[in-house]
Amino acid sequence: MKTKPKKKENIIYKKAKAIKNKMSDIQFAWNTLNIKRKESDIELWYHGKISEEELLHSIIKVNLVEIKSYGRQTFHNPANLLVHGDNLIVLRGLLADPSISGKIRQIYIDPPFSTQQEFRSGNGRTSTISASADDYLAYEDRLKGPEYLEYLRQRLIILRELLSDDGSIYLHIDMKVGHYVKIIMDEVFGPSNFRNDITRIKCNPKNFSRKGYGNIKDMILFYSKSKYFVWNEPRQEMTEEDVLRLFPKIDKNDRRYTTNPLHAPGETKNGSTGQVWNGLFPPPGRHWRIPPKELSKLDKLGLIEWSKNGNPRKKIFAEEILSKGKKMQDVLEFKDPPYPNYPTEKNLELIKHLLSASSNVGDIVLDCFCGSGTTLIAAEELNRRWIGIDSSKVAIDKSIKRLNEMSKVSLFNLYRPKE
Numbered sequence: 001m002k003t004k005p006k007k008k009e010n011i012i013y014k015k016a017k018a019i020k021n022k023m024s025d026i027q028f029a030w031n032t033l034n035i036k037r038k039e040s041d042i043e044l045w046y047h048g049k050i051s052e053e054e055l056l057h058s059i060i061k062v063n064l065v066e067i068k069s070y071g072r073q074t075f076h077n078p079a080n081l082l083v084h085g086d087n088l089i090v091l092r093g094l095l096a097d098p099s100i101s102g103k104i105r106q107i108y109i110d111p112p113f114s115t116q117q118e119f120r121s122g123n124g125r126t127s128t129i130s131a132s133a134d135d136y137l138a139y140e141d142r143l144k145g146p147e148y149l150e151y152l153r154q155r156l157i158i159l160r161e162l163l164s165d166d167g168s169i170y171l172h173i174d175m176k177v178g179h180y181v182k183i184i185m186d187e188v189f190g191p192s193n194f195r196n197d198i199t200r201i202k203c204n205p206k207n208f209s210r211k212g213y214g215n216i217k218d219m220i221l222f223y224s225k226s227k228y229f230v231w232n233e234p235r236q237e238m239t240e241e242d243v244l245r246l247f248p249k250i251d252k253n254d255r256r257y258t259t260n261p262l263h264a265p266g267e268t269k270n271g272s273t274g275q276v277w278n279g280l281f282p283p284p285g286r287h288w289r290i291p292p293k294e295l296s297k298l299d300k301l302g303l304i305e306w307s308k309n310g311n312p313r314k315k316i317f318a319e320e321i322l323s324k325g326k327k328m329q330d331v332l333e334f335k336d337p338p339y340p341n342y343p344t345e346k347n348l349e350l351i352k353h354l355l356s357a358s359s360n361v362g363d364i365v366l367d368c369f370c371g372s373g374t375t376l377i378a379a380e381e382l383n384r385r386w387i388g389i390d391s392s393k394v395a396i397d398k399s400i401k402r403l404n405e406m407s408k409v410s411l412f413n414l415y416r417p418k419e
């Protein structure tokens with residue numbers, strides 16, 4: 001049975017609500033309202049945040065009007081899409097298209113970073129930091145605080161719906177807003193789908209007079225839509241220095257090698273990996289990495305090294321690892337072009353690297369803040385299909401110019417959403 005709140009309680013509640021509504025600062029709150037989330041999940045609370053339901057239920061059909069076609073038809077693929085318009089409207093339109101919705105394998109976005117700047121571009125090559133006053137406006141980056149976060153969040157929710165279940169998203173951001181955006185990404189994609197916070201070395205060391213350390217990195221937040229996502233393990237070539245450091249031993253055949261323990265943490269109670277081998281039990285709290293029968297086979301092949309104290313270790317030869325390359329870590333050095341086609345243009349090789357890891361030939365890649373089309377060119381070079389969106393006429397013109405300058409570009413159509 002509902003009880004009517006007492007008059008005093010009612011006043012306190014109204015006052016609290018009024019204070020909450022006035023707050024423009026971002027605050028943390030424990031989310032207990034949204035039933036889809038766990039109580040332990042953290043949600044960023046700010047004024048003006050709408051529910052996912054409200055956003056997704058107001059999906060409207062958006063018609064895209066074809067303006068012009070470019071490139072060459074390839075016999076097996078439909079035309080790629082370049083759309084000039086506000087990405088929220090366009091993404092909503094794509095959500096209603098069954099040939100696209102839920103079928104995007106990879107998203108890379110590089111949205112404005114809430115810098116409170118305007119970005120200009122000229123006819124020639126343009127420098128991000130020192131654009132001339134004669135250059136024309138490419139785009140403005142004026143949103144801040146809650147307004148900025150909500151603008152990004154609404155787009156991220158729709159992007160999640162557009163992704164295939166095995167798809168992933170990479171969001172490029174900087175150190176000033178990136179940590180708030182990480183929480184929004186956790187909310188939208190789920191903390192368990194967070195894969196990496198990639199540190200990207202963006203430029204050479206700076207010597208500005210600002211108090212504090214020089215800033216030479218930004219961040220790329222990588223999330224998958226589920227735990228089953230496309231992943232083509234990127235490997236890195238080993239340097240001579242790596243080989244000398246990682247494989248310090250040399251065998252009688254002059255082969256470089258190192259050794260690894262044959263046991264791993266965790267005790268096996270009943271299985272064979274907890275049993276005695278060659279008169280030895282695995283050390284307390286550990287188990288053999290492979291069953292004793294397999295250990296004996298390795299020993300016969302001379303692949304186990306015994307220490308003076310009778311401790312066995314597996315030999316790992318440099319040549320086995322050299323052909324595979326070493327695992328890539330979460331710090332990537334891909335500096336941006338010093339004389340870009342467009343302000344804030346990103347390094348083409350960086351984006352090719354990310355697309356190679358998380359999509360395959362023929363997959364659809366989307367960038368809804370495509371700027372001068374770096375992602376579209378990367379996708380084109382790697383034989384992915386693509387969708388690019390930008391609200392700036394300057395950006396769209398630069399994208400078309402760069403795509404048409406490629407020696408071979410597949411058919412793409414320029415669209416505008418119908419008013």
Ligand SMILES: C[S@@+](CC[C@H](N)C(=O)[O-])C[C@H]1O[C@@H](n2cnc3c(N)ncnc32)[C@H](O)[C@@H]1O
Pocket residue numbers: 085086087088110111112138139342343344345346347368369370371372373374375389390391392395
């Ligand atoms: C940082 S730049 C992207 C640069 C791009 N990565 C490149 O390599 O050229 C951000 C882009 O987002 C676009 N943008 C900002 N708000 C947008 C919106 N609501 N809809 C579509 N594009 C938007 C801007 O016009 C700008 O071109």
